[in-house]
Amino acid sequence: MHASTEEWLRYFRDNRDRPALPVPAPITGLEPALHRALVRALQCLHLGEAGEGRLAVEILRVRDPALDAALRETVVLYVAEEGRHAREVAQLLGALGARTLTGHHSELGFRALRRSAGHRTKMLTLAAAEVVGLAFYEVLASHFPHAPAVAHLGRVIAREETAHLAMQRFYFERVAAGSRAKRRVIHAAFRTIVGAGVATLTFDQRALLRALAVTPRDFALRCAEITRTFTRAA
Ligand SMILES: [Fe+2]
Ligand SMILES: [Fe+2]
Numbered sequence: 606m607h608a609s610t611e612e613w614l615r616y617f618r619d620n621r622d623r624p625a626l627p628v629p630a631p632i633t634g635l636e637p638a639l640h641r642a643l644v645r646a647l648q649c650l651h652l653g654e655a656g657e658g659r660l661a662v663e664i665l666r667v668r669d670p671a672l673d674a675a676l677r678e679t680v681v682l683y684v685a686e687e688g689r690h691a692r693e694v695a696q697l698l699g700a701l702g703a704r705t706l707t708g709h710h711s712e713l714g715f716r717a718l719r720r721s722a723g724h725r726t727k728m729l730t731l732a733a734a735e736v737v738g739l740a741f742y743e744v745l746a747s748h749f750p751h752a753p754a755v756a757h758l759g760r761v762i763a764r765e766e767t768a769h770l771a772m773q774r775f776y777f778e779r780v781a782a783g784s785r786a787k788r789r790v791i792h793a794a795f796r797t798i799v800g801a802g803v804a805t806l807t808f809d810q811r812a813l814l815r816a817l818a819v820t821p822r823d824f825a826l827r828c829a830e831i832t833r834t835f836t837r838a839a
Contacts, residue, residue, distance in 0.1 A: 606771035610675035613772050617682035620768070626693045626761060629700035629754035642813035643755070644703040647694050649809060650741065651705045653734060654691035657684045660727050667724045671779035680728075680776075683769060690762050697758055725780060729791065732773035732835065733798035737806050739766040740827045748817045774835045792836040803828045 607613045635643065661684040664677050672680075695705050722730070745759030777795075781788040807814065807821035814824060 606768065607775065610673050610679065613679045613775060614675040614682075616768065617679050617686065617772075620686065620765070621682060623761075625689075626696065626758055628696050631702065632697075632700045632752050632754060635752060636816075638812070639816045640701065642810070642816050644698065644701050646741070646810045646813045647698050647701070648703070648706045650738070651691055651694045651698065653738065654687050654694060655705075657687050657731065660684055660724065660731070663724050663727075669724065669780075671776060671782070676776065676779075679772065683772060686765060686769070690765070693758060693762070697754060700754060728773065728776060729795055730798055732770060732777070733795055733802055735766050735770040735773060736799045736828050736831045736835070737802040739763055739770065739831055740824060741806065741810075742766060743827070744814075744817060744819055744824070748819070770831070770835060777835075795835060796832060799828060799832050 607616055661681045664672065664680040664684075698705060742759045742763035746756050746763055747759070749755035749759070777791050778788075781791060803825050807824055811821070814821065
């Protein structure tokens with residue numbers, strides 16, 4: 606997508622100014638089971654989007670030859686963009702007459718893992734979360750023609766998660782620094798974390814997926830496709 610750290614920084618600086626999603630009007634008329642399942646899914650997404658603040662502090666002072674000043678600032682803006690996603694998902698929850706949650710078992714598990722880990726593991730865990738998040742926002746984008754605010758949020762955020770994953774790939778190519786062995790280790794870890802994320806999401810959000818006639822297999826196949834955009838040969 607972009608070939609240098611400066612280009613990535615420019616992308617995130619420009620994107621910081623994209624118009625905020627409008628506060629949606631109250632969303633009524635969804636079938637009650639679908640409404641409930643959508644609220645639950647958005648509450649979990651919100652927790653995932655909101656939980657990254659510490660990385661933005663850590664990334665500025667950690668020693669890492671793969672990070673230059675532009676890429677460090679890029680990661681700070683990347684984390685801020687996830688914060689914007691959290692606010693936009695919270696707005697949508699408000700339109701659905703619901704609130705955000707303060708903790709959920711799967712998200713807490715991921716957070717505990719990230720806290721105990723070094724910044725590269727945190728980045729890789731986030732990169733894997735991009736895959737599952739992107740596939741999920743795509744589902745929102747394509748399955749809510751009757752709730753345009755949901756579809757619009759899905760489209761806008763899916764586009765940004767695509768860029769996030771591409772930036773993560775760019776970073777981890779620098780970490781691997783041309784070493785095929787390092788790249789293999791990174792990709793194997795990445796696939797493992799994605800696999801855990803897919804299993805968790807398809808279980809936790811089974812009610813929504815069922816209501817939308819998305820099978821766990823379809824969801825997993827789409828995640829596998831997205832995963833290959835990260836692991837394909839440079
Ligand atoms: Fe996000
Ligand atoms: Fe993201």
